[in-house]
Amino acid sequence: MTDSQHPDGARAQLIAAARHGDWNPRLLPALPDGAQARRSAVLVLFGVLDDIPAPAHQAAVARDLDVLLQRRASTLSSHPGQVSFPGGGHEPDDRDDVDTALREAREETGLDPEGVEVLATLPELPLAASNHRVTPVLGWWTTPSKVAAVDHAETVEVFRLPVAQLLDPATRYTSTITRGGVTYKGPAFDVDGTIVWGFTAMVLDRLFDECGWTIPWDRTDERPVTV
DSSP states (O other), rough: HHHHSSSSHHHHHHHHHHOOOOOOOOOOOOOOOOOOOOOEEEEEHHHHHHHEEETOOOOOTTTEEEEEEEEOOOTTTTTTTTTEOEEEEEEOOOSSSHHHHHHHHHHOOOOOOOEEEEEEEEOOOOEGGTTTEEEEEEEEESSOOOOOOOOOTTTEEEEEEEEEHHOGGGGEEEEEETTTEEEEEEEEEEEEEEEHHHOHHHHHHHHHHHOOOOOOOTTEEEEEOOO
């Protein structure tokens, strides 16, 4: 068993990746010059799956390692229907980005922040589509709590995806979307019909690369995003 095949090893690799990784957001469109973007944070929460682990043939990481995700309501004005990390905009009472990420995760999923160990905050990334400056907060779920969609006007589903399934080359492809005559490409995942693309997929893709978990996949497989 390699380090990454044990949950404690995966936790250590996530910490090392946050400290030493290349976090240049080269695939993310830059914010317009002078844009007054809103400060935001998301919780990128890994833990040990307490349900059904990934198929046994996947060996890049522990079969029971997972990541917390949610599906946004299709009626939202920004990123409708997309799979995302829990998170949102900074509020005046938030002391820092960690506060923002944990508060938003609690409000959206019912998560108990006391069970989360914050491993690191990653560098701020631009999210031009909704004019946000987003700080990913990397967490480890030391004591998993029950989670579910709290406000269905914002979140319709909360779920935990096995990382091994996200790493399976059969789930991976390159998404394409054209806006304003410009075509953007980025990593994407299709896990049994659950599509992860855009900002969320880019953060996961970069984390997987920096942790050394990525299994070679066909980057020439391009599929348009349906929104």
